Amino acid sequence: MAERSFRKEVEQLRIGAGQTFRGEGILAITKALLENRVGYVGGYQGAPISHLMDVLADAEELMGELGIRFEANASEAAAAAMLAASVHYPIRGAVTFKGPVGVNVASDALANLASGGVTGGALVIVGEDYGEGSSIMQERSHAFATKSQIWLLDPRPNLPSLTRAVRYGFELSEASNTPVMMLMRIRSCHVHGSFTAQDNAAPPLTVREALANPRRDTRRIVLPPYSYLHEKEKIEKRLPAALDYIRANRLNERFGPDEGRVGIVLQGGMYNAVIRALQRLGLADLHGETQVPLYVMNVAYPVVGDEFLDFCTGKDAVLVVEEGQPDYLEQAFRAVLHRAGNHETLLSGKDVLPMAGELTGRVMLEGVESFLRQHAPDLLPADRRAPNQPKQPLPIPDLFKAVPMRPPGFCTGCPERPIFAAMKLVEEEFGQHQISCDIGCHLFSIMPPFEIGGTTMGYGLGPASNAAFDGGGDKRPISIIGDGGFWHNGLNSSIGNAVFNKSDGVTIVVDNYYSAATGGQDILSSRAENRSKATKHAITKAVEGVGVTWVRQIDRTYDVARMRDTLKEALTTPHEGPKVIVASSECMLNRQRRERPLREAAIREGRRVEKPKFGVDEEICTGDHACMRLSGCPSLTLKMPDDPLRDDPVAHIDTSCVGCGNCGEVADAAVLCPSFYRADLVHNPGRLERWWADLNTRAIAWLQRRREGRRLAWDEGVEAAE
Amino acid sequence: MNAPVPPIARDTRVESIVKLAVMAVGGQGGGVLNGWIVDLAERNGYAVQATSVAGVAQRTGATIYYVEMLPDTGTPPVFALAPAEGDVDILIAAELMEAGRAILRGFVTPERTTLIASTHRNLATLEKVAPGDGRGDPSEVRKAAAIAAREFIAFDMEAMALASGSVISASLFGALAGSGALPFPAESYRDCIRASGRGAEASLAAFELARTAAEARVQDTAPDPGPNTASAPAPDPGPPAPRLTGPETLRAAYAALEARLARLPPEAQHIARAGLRKVVDFQDTAYGAEYLDLLEALAAKDRNAGGAQHAHAFTQAAAKYLANAMAYDDLPHVADHKTRVARMPRIAAELAARPETLVQVTEYLHPGAPEFVSLMPARLGAFVESRPSLMRALDRLVNRGRRMRTDRLPSFLLLYAVAGLRRWRRSLLRHRRERAHMAAWLDTATTRLPKNYEHAVETLKIRRLVKGYSDTHARGLSKFDRAMAGAQLVEGRDDAAQWTARLIAAALADPAGTALDGALDTIRSFTTQGRA
Known part of the structure; x- marks a missing residue:
């Protein structure tokens, strides 16, 4: 069950020609796929296109009606491989994953696909995760497009342009027998807007029908001598075909006056940011009508040299707006100018814009302004040419120290927190270990308060990245892998690798029942019933299946003491070969989403329900915060007690507590302090239970009165319920 | 063109x-x-x-x-x-x-x-x-x-x-x-x-x-409750006094104690009132009298040392940290708070529990052998403690996590009984320890008073470092000792108070005391030739 349900929004995917579609970018892309006779779709989730996978999953019924096959692939490689269906059959296929990490994983299949070429349109929708909010290394997918010769679309980030890109993406792919990659930047995935819809259309040939009439063509298989022919064909046939299509269908756009002394060439994805900079400089109007000529590259690869040269004609200087590095476009354009013998037009780009990092609003404004100041100062408005001395504003206090860093961390009640609390306790006892991490929510353990682990080499590669230490030594290496990474790549690359190489290391598989970091999608070992996917395949069985003999399953990660002892056992056992601990508890976000409505219904219907919450006795807490250093839970926070004798804030558990139990377990396992308590609110208790509770309460009250009568007490009055 | x-x-x-x-x-x-x-x-x-x-x-x-x-x-x-x-x-x-x-x-x-x-x-x-x-x-x-x-x-x-x-x-x-x-x-x-x-x-x-x-452009200008510092001007009078309940004789005794607060320097009275209440709540009115005896003696020394010029900062700090030192965190203290009459209604209010629901409370306790021994009469406790094998055996016996349902009679009775040990607290091992520790600390501070007033005040404040239970408490004590040693090193210097304050801040910066050790190294570099 995914974190976000699109069931309501998916209804909009049924609207027909002329109607206005309103919604997020990813939803619009899905609609465009349906309108463009796609035959099959697949992909692997990951920000920023996770929601696209969720939308597709929720739209499965609709796709079924149209005869479209949807597959939630095991990895990006599997998704890219699925495009093989478009090699021999005239069926349009689309897959989606994030870039560049997903593209890295998919690159083997993509290279093979690009070599043989396609008959049906093959579209790879890449969520390019570059800039603010990204959780991965900062690289561009551009390189993959150029090295394998896959056409790269980078459409303007508005819904009409994005949906149009889907259509001409398929057509371009078919016209040039080449797969097409379409970039969706983080914000364009979630941009909310509208476009005019078309009718949905079933694929002319469904995958079912194709299956009944198999086809093959040896010349499309990547094997000598055909692979040599493919390489030639790419240049001699496919590239010219692509260029023809791009030119004929005006995929790249020109805005502004036909003539001008300066102009800007930009990636489509940068369009809004460039227009905003021009708007702020008074050089573009509200609707993007600009006084500076623009050449917008909705196709970032291949570059259409003659279009570019035509744009440069009569211009003194042209600015290339390209985000990130290397400056592929700038280099390509320099070559184009050079070959054409154009020495009149000066090319600007990374001299006024930063080579590395996101082109944010301010960076773009300063870059464009700097370019204009150098090459066409008369275009700049008077206030920009000779700005008045800015009013000396009051100095704003520097908040650098006051504002704390707020990196992402484990959610309230996260079942992974106790695993790392236990690791911390083992570390206190045994000292530090060599620990390698993996991709997933569990990577937040590298942040305070746990600060565990030193590397992360890729999805499912945590244990594999400890391979150099597999020979063992005084201390065993520890590696962490999530259930998502495990099924993505880890079973083979990490576990199988460790078995084969007789690793002495310890691996902790963090199993939270979902691919949680990407939004809670189901995977093979998920415990949920899934209508269209096979779940409940135990990780332990898979691990044993590839030959691990020391396997421990922990079914309640919140049992910190057991977690700690199991890890200690794994680190000390004389057993040879890899030691694998599967630590399983359901992702709390998903669990709450699933259980809360059920619980509320049960309470309404008069059934007995226990609702736990933790609390701290303020008078007993001494404000040392040792518990915080083993938790980092958002609901476990600080509060300044109303007591002039206290210097430091004490622990406090706010109302967001879900009663996971970590606080109590940690206080117990780490022998911290007795100030934690769990309070269970019992709704609709039985009659016997109520009678027994009343009896206890009365006896306790008698004892309390007895003692209270003999001592001094301060009656503060109980604060009103919140 | x-x-x-x-x-x-x-x-x-x-x-x-x-x-x-x-x-x-x-x-x-x-x-x-x-x-x-x-x-x-x-x-x-x-x-x-x-x-x-x-x-x-x-x-x-x-x-x-x-x-x-x-x-x-x-x-x-x-x-x-x-x-x-x-x-x-x-x-x-x-x-x-x-x-x-x-x-x-x-x-x-x-x-x-x-x-x-x-x-x-x-x-x-x-x-x-x-x-x-x-x-x-x-x-x-x-x-x-x-x-x-x-x-x-x-x-x-x-x-x-x-x-x-x-x-x-x-x-x-x-x-x-x-x-x-x-x-x-x-x-x-x-x-x-x-x-x-x-x-x-x-x-x-x-x-x-x-x-x-x-x-309405409501501006809640109420500042967040910042850290309380002893040197901050005492907001006097404090919030309205809560109602005092208990036997007539005890209330009279308490009123007599409260009357004694007037003898203290006015700047320290507010904090001493809180301190008095804390120690009486911890033990009894006699304990409150002890607190005031000690505090009055410290105040007298403060006056002699020209405390009036310092807003009696020494007495203020003493009123606070003496109360905290006397009301240490032992098992009876924990058990007492967990069995008080006001606790269940407070928890029920926290949960917004309606009358038709039940509230069940589970405590997470994990006392080890040292905690048990500290509950023994002083001599017996010292005897057991001096025998490692006995301690190990005891630890095996008692050291495990205990989940106690204090809304139920059996668990409640057990905690109630431990809270009842309060009556004998003065004869227990822990009490002896705490008193000895406190005496040494006060002694050091008062000796510094005539020589360097601010340094004496900072010495009192080092007490802030003692907090927590079991291991955490031991770590706090170790920090306290190290900071005291550091304060000793800078004694006689004009900036002794500043250095001591820096030591306290460093000790509170991280759990292991790395920053504290760094500050100590710095101090050693100029107080002794190189590392001591």
Whole structure:
């Protein structure tokens, strides 16, 4: 069950020609796929296109009606491989994953696909995760497009342009027998807007029908001598075909006056940011009508040299707006100018814009302004040419120290927190270990308060990245892998690798029942019933299946003491070969989403329900915060007690507590302090239970009165319920 | 060709694009708020574009939503997808420090930005893990916001949401409505909430609370309770005294003790009143008399040392730390608080428990052998402690986590009995230890009093480092000892007090005392030739 349900929004995917579609970018892309006779779709989730996978999953019924096959692939490689269906059959296929990490994983299949070429349109929708909010290394997918010769679309980030890109993406792919990659930047995935819809259309040939009439063509298989022919064909046939299509269908756009002394060439994805900079400089109007000529590259690869040269004609200087590095476009354009013998037009780009990092609003404004100041100062408005001395504003206090860093961390009640609390306790006892991490929510353990682990080499590669230490030594290496990474790549690359190489290391598989970091999608070992996917395949069985003999399953990660002892056992056992601990508890976000409505219904219907919450006795807490250093839970926070004798804030558990139990377990396992308590609110208790509770309460009250009568007490009055 | 383009008048409509950014902490429901704002704009005939950065940033990390809007003319405007520095009209911060982050990032400017911020704190992990008080200074952010924003609307919107059984997105939406920063009627805001379905009623209640407050420009200027410091001027008189209950004789005895407070320097009386109450609550009125005896003696020395010129800072610090030292954290103290009459109603109130429900309370206790031994009569305890094999055997016997249901009689009785040990507390091993420790500490401080007043005050404050139970307590004691040793090293220097204060701050910076060791090394480098 995914974190976000699109069931309501998916209804909009049924609207027909002329109607206005309103919604997020990813939803619009899905609609465009349906309108463009796609035959099959697949992909692997990951920000920023996770929601696209969720939308597709929720739209499965609709796709079924149209005869479209949807597959939630095991990895990006599997998704890219699925495009093989478009090699021999005239069926349009689309897959989606994030870039560049997903593209890295998919690159083997993509290279093979690009070599043989396609008959049906093959579209790879890449969520390019570059800039603010990204959780991965900062690289561009551009390189993959150029090295394998896959056409790269980078459409303007508005819904009409994005949906149009889907259509001409398929057509371009078919016209040039080449797969097409379409970039969706983080914000364009979630941009909310509208476009005019078309009718949905079933694929002319469904995958079912194709299956009944198999086809093959040896010349499309990547094997000598055909692979040599493919390489030639790419240049001699496919590239010219692509260029023809791009030119004929005006995929790249020109805005502004036909003539001008300066102009800007930009990636489509940068369009809004460039227009905003021009708007702020008074050089573009509200609707993007600009006084500076623009050449917008909705196709970032291949570059259409003659279009570019035509744009440069009569211009003194042209600015290339390209985000990130290397400056592929700038280099390509320099070559184009050079070959054409154009020495009149000066090319600007990374001299006024930063080579590395996101082109944010301010960076773009300063870059464009700097370019204009150098090459066409008369275009700049008077206030920009000779700005008045800015009013000396009051100095704003520097908040650098006051504002704390707020990196992402484990959610309230996260079942992974106790695993790392236990690791911390083992570390206190045994000292530090060599620990390698993996991709997933569990990577937040590298942040305070746990600060565990030193590397992360890729999805499912945590244990594999400890391979150099597999020979063992005084201390065993520890590696962490999530259930998502495990099924993505880890079973083979990490576990199988460790078995084969007789690793002495310890691996902790963090199993939270979902691919949680990407939004809670189901995977093979998920415990949920899934209508269209096979779940409940135990990780332990898979691990044993590839030959691990020391396997421990922990079914309640919140049992910190057991977690700690199991890890200690794994680190000390004389057993040879890899030691694998599967630590399983359901992702709390998903669990709450699933259980809360059920619980509320049960309470309404008069059934007995226990609702736990933790609390701290303020008078007993001494404000040392040792518990915080083993938790980092958002609901476990600080509060300044109303007591002039206290210097430091004490622990406090706010109302967001879900009663996971970590606080109590940690206080117990780490022998911290007795100030934690769990309070269970019992709704609709039985009659016997109520009678027994009343009896206890009365006896306790008698004892309390007895003692209270003999001592001094301060009656503060109980604060009103919140 | 190459003819200069005739300058065209700047399109002033560009200036009227409303640019709104929401800075939130992942998990706060920023997405819901974003959705409402889009709906609101569309309902009012605006063209609107909204974006967000999803992904792992939303897992409790700082996250941004961004909206641009303008009356719809039929031709779509080109909107930006991300906020730019110096170009934001409305900034909604779902937490006070996020307002600070917005200012840091340049999104808040005096010419144009209405800053709407909830003043509650959602502490970042880094703020929570320091053994002392690692919280960022909210007053800095308020000060900066007052300068940086065109208008600053700030109150606790989280509390309003909680009071209505809703989440903060509803009260933020209300504050936006009340701010008047958008030209839309309040009713169309309400329609957006109603259209979103589930929980609409609670959301509407939170919305109204915040809308009214924002409209009235309510400023909760009540500063966050900052760290209490002994040197801070005592706010006298304090809050209204709670009602004292108990036998007539005890109340009379207590009144007599309270009367003695008048003999203390006036600056120290407020804190001494709290201290007196703490030690009497911990033990009995006789213990209170002991506290006052000790304190009066210290106050006398303070006066002799010219304390009047220092606002009797020594007596103030003594009143505080003496009470804390006397009311140490032992098992009877824990058991006493867990079995008090006021506790269950307090917990029930925390849970908002209605009468037809039951409240069950489970305690997580894990006392080890040292705790048990400390409960023994002093001589017996010392005997057991001196025999490691006996200690190990005892530890095996007792050292395990205990879950105790204090809403049930058996567990309650056990804790009740432990609390009852209070009567014999003075003869227990722990008490002897604490008294000896306290005496040595007070002695050191008073000896310094005639020579260096400030240093004597700082010496008292080192007591702040003793906190926690079992291992944590041992670590606190070790820090206390190290800081005391450091204070000894700087004795005789003019800046001894400053160095001692620095040692305390360093000791509170991290759990292991790394910063403290660093500070000690520095001290050794100039007090002794090289390392001592």
